[in-house]
Amino acid sequence: MAVQMAPSILSADFARLADEAAAVAAVADWLHVDVMDYHFVPNLTIGLPVVEALHKHTGLPLDCHLMISEPDRWAAGYAEAGARNVTVHAEALQSPVRTLRLIRAAGARAGLAVNPASPVEPFEDLLPELDMLLLMTVEPGFGGQSFLDIVLPKLRRARAMVQRHGASVWLQVDGGVGEETIERCAEAGADVFVAGSAVYGADNPAAAVQALRRRAEQATARASWQR
Numbered sequence: 001m002a003v004q005m006a007p008s009i010l011s012a013d014f015a016r017l018a019d020e021a022a023a024v025a026a027v028a029d030w031l032h033v034d035v036m037d038y039h040f041v042p043n044l045t046i047g048l049p050v051v052e053a054l055h056k057h058t059g060l061p062l063d064c065h066l067m068i069s070e071p072d073r074w075a076a077g078y079a080e081a082g083a084r085n086v087t088v089h090a091e092a093l094q095s096p097v098r099t100l101r102l103i104r105a106a107g108a109r110a111g112l113a114v115n116p117a118s119p120v121e122p123f124e125d126l127l128p129e130l131d132m133l134l135l136m137t138v139e140p141g142f143g144g145q146s147f148l149d150i151v152l153p154k155l156r157r158a159r160a161m162v163q164r165h166g167a168s169v170w171l172q173v174d175g176g177v178g179e180e181t182i183e184r185c186a187e188a189g190a191d192v193f194v195a196g197s198a199v200y201g202a203d204n205p206a207a208a209v210q211a212l213r214r215r216a217e218q219a220t221a222r223a224s225w226q227r
């Protein structure tokens, strides 16, 4: 299972998004784009027009994390706008199966996110509809929050659930992931790592991505779920 790094532009300079994407283009696997609507979360960021524009200015695949209250209505539009992955929140979905299928039909990978207090077990039967499960390791809405260790047991259960089904679903962690916490995430079963402030708060964002990746790879190599 390969480690994948997804720097989050939430902590980047919003007036220079193309440059900020370019700063990590050679070392990142994805560019994580946090879409917030001021309803599902108490913060407002960017939407479809910015995703469309960014797609034209970076070669990195866009990983759109929709923290919005009507994902059923908007998700497929992000795939059509060029996102390679579109993740929708379980807490906001009315029709999960239909929306996940619409994302895939529009040509993107389909992700399902759960907040720290939401369980993953109810979605076991949905694994065939999913390409990625995102376990939030902070309450969604803001960058720079402290990592929630209470999510790690759920991450272990999610890894076991995926392995039980022989599914190729990726497990992403998002929130408070940095030098201090990324190894715990990898050991517990994550393979896709979002990092905002740990990357764009660093003097050299590309070097920060590489250092985080090394730590995650070493921790993955010694993880029990790998064997």
Ligand code: DX5
Pocket: 008, 009, 010, 011, 032, 034, 065, 138, 139, 140, 141, 142, 143, 144, 145, 174, 175, 176, 177, 194, 195, 196, 197, 198
């Ligand atoms: C928070 C967002 C995250 C955010 C993480 O709701 O979903 O993607 O950018 O930021 P850090 O890595 O600073 O916790």
Ligand code: ZN
Pocket: 008, 032, 033, 034, 065, 174, 194
């Ligand atoms: Zn995010």
